[in-house]
Amino acid sequence: MWMGKLYALIAGLMWGLVFVGPLLVPEYPAALQSVGRYLAFGLIALPLAWLDRAALRRLSRADWMEALKLAAVGNLLYYVCLASAIQRAGAPLPTMIIGTLPVVIAIAANLRNARRDGRLPWARLAPSLLLIAAGIACVNQAELATLRAQTHADLARYVVGALFAFVSVACWTWYPLRNADWLRHHPGRSPRTWATAQGVATLPLALVGYALLWLVMDVSGSHFAMPFGPRPMVFIALMAAIGLFASWLGTTCWNEASQRLPTAIAGQLIVFETLAALSYAFALRGTLPGVQTMLGVVLLVAGVVWAARVKPVPLEYLEAEHL
Template sequence: MFIGILCALGAGLLWGLVFIAPLLLGDYPGLVLSFARYIAFGLIALVPALFDWRRIVALRRADWIAALKLALVGNLLYYAALATGIQLADAPLPTMLIGTLPVVISVCANLLPGHPSETVAWRSLALPLLIIAAGLMLVNGSELAHMKQMPHLPHGSGAGRTPADYALGCAITLGAVAAWTWYPIMNGRHLKAHPNLASSTWATAQGLATLPLALLGFAGYGLFSHVSGGAYAFPLGPRPQLFIGIMLVIGLLASWLGTLLWNQASQRLPTSLAGQLIVFETLAALLYAFILRGSMPPPQVLTGVLLLCLGVLLGVHVFQRTRLRAASAA
């Protein structure tokens, strides 16, 4: 369990990087960032695939179908929906919705457990989840207040935004929440059903499965942009060197290495606990945001962070106690 928690922490720290890319590349459409990120992920995955080719070719047809589903929903659809939701509704509302993922995943995993051993009594799970939810509300509430006071960037401009834009952005971001609720649950179940499947092999397989989907999406966006006369300079945009560099960095660290670490965590931890540990991504994104701002978090944010950490620690204790009881009963 300790190794699994460390792996989840590492994945969260790396996944937090993806929230920086739209800030550094504010003049690039969200869909382009999603497709480019996963093209980079797929190209990077070709390298470990060469060294791991024996296990890659040994994967069954069912494994590749699962990898394609996970790549489509948990990679492309999630990040495209998140980026588009931020553009339509501005950053605060999507951030609040995405911040509920640790609670939503834990509840869904406990409602529909993949194995009886993953079920935890609601009375035991309620307190950690309530504390995590309170921490997320404090953190996101502070961010909402901060962003209302800040001037909008060109891509997140509130000028001309209508209530319909906000509603559509909310709906699309809920799609991102649904995608990333489904992904860790189904990914964890596939890994637990195939314990001999190496985490590195599975991360590489998802990268290989993502590559053709991302290439098709990127080409489709280019065609649409050409036909509609869009302003984006397809394919590499106005700052190609920075764009390529950031995409390669998050493709390697956030996508491939982050997926590898998360697979390790999924194999070692109950799904409900792993869902709570996605809170590390929220904390990492928050840390990186304040580093970019060059400012200290306000007291409300620090209080929320403390509540998030307390909720995670209580969740670890609950699942550890449940596992010890199950072992003693056996």
């Protein structure tokens, strides 16, 4: 259990990096940042796949199809929406919306995996939901106040950014549930091998996505300098760093955590990603968060800590109580 939580902490620290990437290259389209990141992830996975080729050969066609689905939804679609959200609404609000994932995943796992992992009593989970909702409301109010103070504020752009963040939540609620299913059903397989397999599966998707994006931008008459934009060295270095640390290392550590922990508990530990992302975002701004933002963070953490204290109860025990 403690090793699982440690792996989840490292994964959160790595994943927090993806929230500052769109802020470092704001002139780059979100779709290009997504396919660029996962092209880097796929290329990094190739030599790792060669070293792990014996284990990868043991994967069936169904396993590779599952890796492909996880790569499409949990990698490409998720990051397109997240980068779009951050570019439109800034980093703090999307980070807090993503911060609801611990409880959203816990609820989904509660409904879906109760027979396998046990059920979290709903009455004990309710206070955490209220705390997290209050935390998001606080950060939202603080960011809206900052937006209104700007001369050329665009409220519609901010709202669209928030909507993109909610789509990201949907993608990454589906991903860990399906990913944990595979890992729990294959306890003898290496989480590192499964992370590498997802990287290999991501590569053709990223290549096709890159080519299609280039074609669409060319046909539409875009003046954006493809394939690597106006700052090619910065873009390539950033995508390589995020591909290595956030995609491969983060996924490997998350797989290790998912194989050791019940899904409802592992999902709650995504709060580490939220805290890391907020820390990185405000460090990049060069400012400290305001009182209202800090209150929102405290409420979010309190909600997740509350949820983490709720232990799953075996479904058979609950059913016996009702007899």
